[in-house]
Amino acid sequence: MQHIKAMGIMLYPNQAINKLKRVCFLVALTLPLWSYSQQENHKKHAQTEVDSVKTNILKEVVLIASKKKLFYQQEPKPLASVDEFLDSAQKVNMIKRGAYAWEPAVNNMVSERLSVTIDGMRIFAACTDKMDPITSYVDVSNLSKITVASGQEGSEHGVCVGGAIDLELDKTGFKEDYFKVNIESGFESNNKQKIIGADLNFADTNFYVDADVIYRNADNYFAGGGEEVLYSQFEKYNLSFNGGVLLKNESKLTTSFIFDEARNVGYPALPMDVSLARAFIGSVSYEQLHLGQLTHWESKLYANSITHIMDDSKRPDVPIRMDMPGWSDTYGFYSQAQLNKQKHNVLFKVDGYYNRALAEMTMYPNDPNQSAMFMLTWPDVHTLNSGIYVQDQITFAQSDLKVSTRLSFQNNRVADEFGLNSLKIFYPDMEASQNRFLTSMAAQYHKKINAFDVAAGLSYATRAPSVSEGYGFYLYNSSDNHDYIGNPNLKNEQALELNGSVALNKKTFNISLDANAFKMPNYIIGEVDTNLSPMTIGAEGVKVYQNLDYAVITNVALSSAYKISKTLNLNGVISYHRGIDNDQRNLPFISPLAYGATLKYHKKTFNGELAMRGAGKQIHYNPDFGEDQSDAYTIFSLALGKTFYVSKNQLYLKTGVENIFDTYYSTYSDWNNIPRMGRNIYVSLSYKIN
Numbered sequence: 001m002q003h004i005k006a007m008g009i010m011l012y013p014n015q016a017i018n019k020l021k022r023v024c025f026l027v028a029l030t031l032p033l034w035s036y037s038q039q040e041n042h043k044k045h046a047q048t049e050v051d052s053v054k055t056n057i058l059k060e061v062v063l064i065a066s067k068k069k070l071f072y073q074q075e076p077k078p079l080a081s082v083d084e085f086l087d088s089a090q091k092v093n094m095i096k097r098g099a100y101a102w103e104p105a106v107n108n109m110v111s112e113r114l115s116v117t118i119d120g121m122r123i124f125a126a127c128t129d130k131m132d133p134i135t136s137y138v139d140v141s142n143l144s145k146i147t148v149a150s151g152q153e154g155s156e157h158g159v160c161v162g163g164a165i166d167l168e169l170d171k172t173g174f175k176e177d178y179f180k181v182n183i184e185s186g187f188e189s190n191n192k193q194k195i196i197g198a199d200l201n202f203a204d205t206n207f208y209v210d211a212d213v214i215y216r217n218a219d220n221y222f223a224g225g226g227e228e229v230l231y232s233q234f235e236k237y238n239l240s241f242n243g244g245v246l247l248k249n250e251s252k253l254t255t256s257f258i259f260d261e262a263r264n265v266g267y268p269a270l271p272m273d274v275s276l277a278r279a280f281i282g283s284v285s286y287e288q289l290h291l292g293q294l295t296h297w298e299s300k301l302y303a304n305s306i307t308h309i310m311d312d313s314k315r316p317d318v319p320i321r322m323d324m325p326g327w328s329d330t331y332g333f334y335s336q337a338q339l340n341k342q343k344h345n346v347l348f349k350v351d352g353y354y355n356r357a358l359a360e361m362t363m364y365p366n367d368p369n370q371s372a373m374f375m376l377t378w379p380d381v382h383t384l385n386s387g388i389y390v391q392d393q394i395t396f397a398q399s400d401l402k403v404s405t406r407l408s409f410q411n412n413r414v415a416d417e418f419g420l421n422s423l424k425i426f427y428p429d430m431e432a433s434q435n436r437f438l439t440s441m442a443a444q445y446h447k448k449i450n451a452f453d454v455a456a457g458l459s460y461a462t463r464a465p466s467v468s469e470g471y472g473f474y475l476y477n478s479s480d481n482h483d484y485i486g487n488p489n490l491k492n493e494q495a496l497e498l499n500g501s502v503a504l505n506k507k508t509f510n511i512s513l514d515a516n517a518f519k520m521p522n523y524i525i526g527e528v529d530t531n532l533s534p535m536t537i538g539a540e541g542v543k544v545y546q547n548l549d550y551a552v553i554t555n556v557a558l559s560s561a562y563k564i565s566k567t568l569n570l571n572g573v574i575s576y577h578r579g580i581d582n583d584q585r586n587l588p589f590i591s592p593l594a595y596g597a598t599l600k601y602h603k604k605t606f607n608g609e610l611a612m613r614g615a616g617k618q619i620h621y622n623p624d625f626g627e628d629q630s631d632a633y634t635i636f637s638l639a640l641g642k643t644f645y646v647s648k649n650q651l652y653l654k655t656g657v658e659n660i661f662d663t664y665y666s667t668y669s670d671w672n673n674i675p676r677m678g679r680n681i682y683v684s685l686s687y688k689i690n
């Protein structure tokens with residue numbers, strides 16, 4: 001403990017220590033590369049993929065359930081939220097507006113620049129204020145792993161420029177005479193979060209059934225030092241079901257269903273809370289192992305429906321009461337197959353979806369003589385997107401090349417007459433319907449030279465404006481205090497990406513340097529329009545979405561892992577990020593220098609982990625987007641786990657402390673500077689009946 005404290009003092013912003021020294025210290029500290037989980041991932045890849053030479057620098061896999069294995073040995077906190085799991089991924093940063101429903105960013109790009117899918121299904125949020133990222137509609141009980149893909153590596157599941165996140169559902173699959181029950185419960189001291197869940201897996205050689213349920217309930221949390229963060233409570237429950245039957249001729253029929261509901265969710269960084277966020281997510285798939293020359297032909301039909309109700313009734317003083325419900329329904333399909341021929345491993349895919357997005361705002365003036373005001377903030381926008389995707393992985397003796405392309409057609413139609421007429425105030429010539437063609441192509445080369453892995457890639461992609469960017473009507477942004485208006489005349493945003501990596505892989509030691517740069521012509525961002533006045537009381541002005549000439553986003557990461565002994569592993573990472581536009585203005589929500597290190601111990605049934613995480617002072621920020629300078633911080637956490645055997649059954653106890661020194665801090669990604677959670681002690685107990 002003494003040692004940790006000493007490290008904390010050394011790392012802390014102190015005028016006596018200059019920045020350079022700190023960076024050097026960190027580089028030395030973090031020299032070992034590749035986190036343990038990544039090593040695990042590589043093993044997994046090697047098993048499942050034809051070519052063991054290939055490394056996948058553009059992909060990161062976060063393992064979640066591993067219910068079938070010996071519990072959650074790798075995970076610091078088994079019943080952590082999906083958000084916390086994502087936050088632990090090196091490629092992901094989370095924008096926080098409270099304790100619930102964080103918004104993931106990949107390569108410092110968020111929702112509209114990413115493709116976020118559940119088992120390949122497209123789902124779109126129903127909140128105009130980004131309170132409900134797709135990742136908030138699942139729980140860890142549903143998932144086996146999360147795949148984070150950088151740049152065009154993510155275009156398999158849909159159009160994206162920054163990357164993709166695919167949440168993979170946990171299915172038992174066909175197993176002989178299989179029956180397992182798992183009961184889990186957890187408690188967190190800081191916000192008195194109570195978690196209880198159970199799952200049941202039942203299978204035989206020709207069918208399987210999985211069912212699970214999880215419930216979470218949390219009060220307000222407390223920041224470091226003991227300050228209560230008001231309106232940070234939440235309550236959520238989630239039910240899911242998976243089933244499959246094996247048919248004749250090596251084919252199978254599977255289905256999945258998720259019901260997720262959150263109530264009384266506080267958003268301390270926003271002026272409103274959420275009384276209800278509900279999702280129904282369902283799918284039916286047909287898979288066939290062989291079809292002529294093709295292998296693994298899979299087709300899926302899916303539908304999902306989201307309801308989001310915002311609520312300000314708990315806030316004591318609001319200038320005006322508002323009702324703001326939103327709905328998003330999506331119907332989609334995909335069909336894909338592989339062709340393996342000599343050096344080639346080709347994937348063909350056709351996909352499509354139809355989404356309806358509608359959001360309303362009713363304002364009730366305090367003066368009862370004034371009538372309520374009604375607006376459509378999303379004017380019932382119907383989006384039809386259909387595309388084809390082809391990738392070929394070509395394997396040579398010591399190298400491989402992957403090329404891929406996606407071509408999509410997208411139609412947007414404003415279905416509501418009143419909504420269309422509202423937008424016509426700004427765009428008199430606007431048409432209800434609009435077509436766009438979207439393209440992407442990517443090439444990635446990897447070569448093994450002795451103990452080194454060298455990779456480089458080049459890609460190009462375009463994306464259409466999101467519903468808010470194209471058709472939003474007075475959407476209030478509490479970070480920069482402006483109302484935003486969409487712009488149907490926006491051009492497609494483009495992204496030209498260059499990436500490269502060098503890794504040295506030794507038996508006990510790995511180190512890797514990864515870098516990418518995105519040049520993005522027609523980058524979409526809100527710009528102030530001084531001719532317009534805001535609708536929201538107290539807002540500073542109005543911004544209209546515009547295309548910039550271009551923006552540039554760069555990310556560099558140095559990561560390393562060192563196997564000290566059979567039982568002890570040390571790994572670390574340090575990363576640098578930068579985002580500017582064509583006038584050298586800083587883009588908002590770009591991470592400052594960030595670092596982390598983890599020491600893991602694992603012996604038989606016991607495991608322990610000591611982790612450090614921090615960031616430098618935010619040098620590049622932009623006050624025009626409501627940003628101010630975030631201070632540097634370093635926090636520490638500790639986790640201990642032990643498995644006990646009760647006859648054939650297993651009991652797994654995990655406990656830990658997060659933010660050990662109860663540090664008060666807020667990062668660049670905390671909306672309106674809301675502080676993060678202070679010291680938190682958690683305990684979780686899982687019981688597995690075999």
Ligand SMILES: [Cu+2]
Pocket residue numbers: 127128129130131132274308309310
């Ligand atoms: Cu909302």
